[in-house]
Amino acid sequence: MAMTAIQVVGAELERVDDSGAIPVLFEREDTFYSFISKRPVQVVSERDMRIPLELRPGGKFGHFDSDGGDLGRGEGPVFDKAVINTVNLRHAVEWTKRAEWATDDRRKAVVNTLRHLLATSMAEFRRNVDSLSMQGGDGVLGTISAFSSAAGVTTATLGSDGFGARLLRYGQPINIYNSTLTTNRTAAGERSITYHSGPDKQIKFADVAGVANGDKIVVSGVVATPPTSLLGVPYHHSSASTGLWLGFDRALTPEIRANSVNAAGGLALPHARLAMNKVGDRVGMGAGKKVTAWMHPAQLVAYEELGYLMSVINRPASGREKLDLYFGENMTIAGVPIKTHFSWDKTRIDFIANDAWGRAEMHSPGFYTVDGRRIFEIRGASGGVATSQVFYITASFNYFVRNPAEIAYIYGLTVPAGY
Numbered sequence: 001m002a003m004t005a006i007q008v009v010g011a012e013l014e015r016v017d018d019s020g021a022i023p024v025l026f027e028r029e030d031t032f033y034s035f036i037s038k039r040p041v042q043v044v045s046e047r048d049m050r051i052p053l054e055l056r057p058g059g060k061f062g063h064f065d066s067d068g069g070d071l072g073r074g075e076g077p078v079f080d081k082a083v084i085n086t087v088n089l090r091h092a093v094e095w096t097k098r099a100e101w102a103t104d105d106r107r108k109a110v111v112n113t114l115r116h117l118l119a120t121s122m123a124e125f126r127r128n129v130d131s132l133s134m135q136g137g138d139g140v141l142g143t144i145s146a147f148s149s150a151a152g153v154t155t156a157t158l159g160s161d162g163f164g165a166r167l168l169r170y171g172q173p174i175n176i177y178n179s180t181l182t183t184n185r186t187a188a189g190e191r192s193i194t195y196h197s198g199p200d201k202q203i204k205f206a207d208v209a210g211v212a213n214g215d216k217i218v219v220s221g222v223v224a225t226p227p228t229s230l231l232g233v234p235y236h237h238s239s240a241s242t243g244l245w246l247g248f249d250r251a252l253t254p255e256i257r258a259n260s261v262n263a264a265g266g267l268a269l270p271h272a273r274l275a276m277n278k279v280g281d282r283v284g285m286g287a288g289k290k291v292t293a294w295m296h297p298a299q300l301v302a303y304e305e306l307g308y309l310m311s312v313i314n315r316p317a318s319g320r321e322k323l324d325l326y327f328g329e330n331m332t333i334a335g336v337p338i339k340t341h342f343s344w345d346k347t348r349i350d351f352i353a354n355d356a357w358g359r360a361e362m363h364s365p366g367f368y369t370v371d372g373r374r375i376f377e378i379r380g381a382s383g384g385v386a387t388s389q390v391f392y393i394t395a396s397f398n399y400f401v402r403n404p405a406e407i408a409y410i411y412g413l414t415v416p417a418g419y
Helices: 005-011 031-037 097-102 113-132 269-283 297-308
Strands: 041-043 049-056 078-084 087-096 140-143 146-150 153-157 173-177 195-197 202-206 216-219 259-265 291-295 336-340 349-353 357-367 376-379 385-401 408-413
Touching (some): 031 113, 031 357, 078 385, 087 113, 097 113, 113 385, 259 269, 269 291, 269 349
Parallel strands (some): 291 336
Antiparallel strands (some): 049 078, 087 385, 153 202, 291 349, 357 385, 376 385
16 A cells, blocks of 8 residues: 555655744834934923923003103013923733744744844834824723623724724733723723734724723723823814813913814815915914824825816826826825824824823833842742743833923824725
């Protein structure tokens, strides 16, 4: 009887693709955080940092009687301060000794586990901070628009905001809050994301009692109701007349509200011009010279399509040109350079005043160390050393804006089909 393939499988050599770097099937973009990290840093203590503001003008202007009339009394400008403190962020990485031993030589594995963890963990930390920069200071990273439960697992679709599941990660610990952020449904124990599909805008996690449509997916580590987190773009780019901004009551201090345009539909050419003119109306003609329009590529597509309606293609006489019907990379809107970011809210365009943003920092991002050590052993149930180790990347900082009057944003934009 002939020898079959199953009889020789034990003698066959296994081939592993070691031709180059291991493909990464997810993103580690930190585009906005990279911009913020280059801004000047204000080193702070545990006490609140003060940001002096000239809130209101002074003096009393009017006519007077030069023939012995009374000139009256005067006034001075009103100065006030915004206050900010820092938030503490951490990224924990753990592995077993067996995983380390099994990959510590090129003859054993195509990647050294420990070296890979050390090399990529800061990039992962920066990516998660970038995602946190997209929320409004409450730690909300997604909103449940539909859900189902089976075999103790909840499948949630995150489709009622401009992010979907983009800001979340597989394996990430999360909290579930109700829609008004007044109840933490996971107060007894956070859940971990066991399935993540960006295109489908879906995640899965162990069942949580009382989950409902409109519930919020909130970053790990928060406990308050409502939760507080990094003061991201929507916190500072807000024209709301309720709530607080760095200690100011928005209802009583309209000077600290940002400028906004409600598109209530698809992007149109007047929107951006109106946004920038609202800034000029607040702070004068010199405004808007160092501004960047941040948007998701979906809104760049919407803007590009407006350009198609006005384009005429002139074909060169040579007939040898390459066809490219798209616009180039150096696009502007209302005279403002455009910057795209796949983690941006698809329903907004934010005009970031470059010089207005800053970072208050008590502890810069880096490895958590104790007496020079940055890798720590895990303790077993007996109190002895376990064959696992852990390291942490930690930071304590927050974002601030010096002048909300220089800020403008367009919201309520329709997301183009397919995005």
